[in-house]
Amino acid sequence: MNESVHEIYEKLYDLYGPQGWWPLMDLESENLSKTGATHGYHPLNYNLPETQKQKYEIILGTILTQNTAWTSAEKALLNLKNLDAIHPEKLLALEDDVLKEAVRPAGFLNQKSVYLINITNFFMSLDGRTPSRKEILKVKGVGNETADSVLLYAYNQPEFVVDAYTKRIFSHLGLVDEKTSYMALKKIFEDNLPMNVPIYQEYHALIVEHAKRYYRKKPYHNILKL
DNA sequence: AACCAGGACGTGA
């Protein structure tokens, strides 16, 4: 197990290369991936986000993509951009139905519009400070994965992000039980990898890329030859 | 036509 965590990372990186997550709308597309967003990746640039606005865009994206394809979340994000609402104050100033219509393509519009407001208030209360994992989790609409995504990609904190794909791949490979909890699985990765933000960022993105190709529908196909 | 998307919350065992 210890070995395979890092070994699989190497294999995925060799297969797909650097992914350049988290996508940001105002960046040129430079990614080789064919299955992700249409634009916004920034492979090998680990100095992002550079501005509060970019942090905020990432945070909005983490909510919008919950149980939703990124292509759909991206449409909602573009709607918000066209409303000039990728700014905390302006998003809060939107009429309720306007916000919901913007969120609609990402699904769960009633929940996500409230969650966006919740996390926006939280973001503003930080006043530029980096939040702790515990305090982000208090925001209604932010669970384990979203909290870790915010910390890893918006604040460059070494928190490994686990998602449904992670559990699916590693249980399919027989490395963990399907019922392994989020925190237990997170710990397995963090215990077997150097505590390094770019590696955490790339590994999670690589898992998503790999899963999109081989773990969408059964029967799953193990091409990693472990 | 069923199933899945870069989940989280509320409820009742």
Add this chain to the structure above:
DNA sequence: TCACGTCATGGT
């Protein structure tokens, strides 16, 4: 704690 239903839309 944990299993289960619910939330919405879009693509395959």
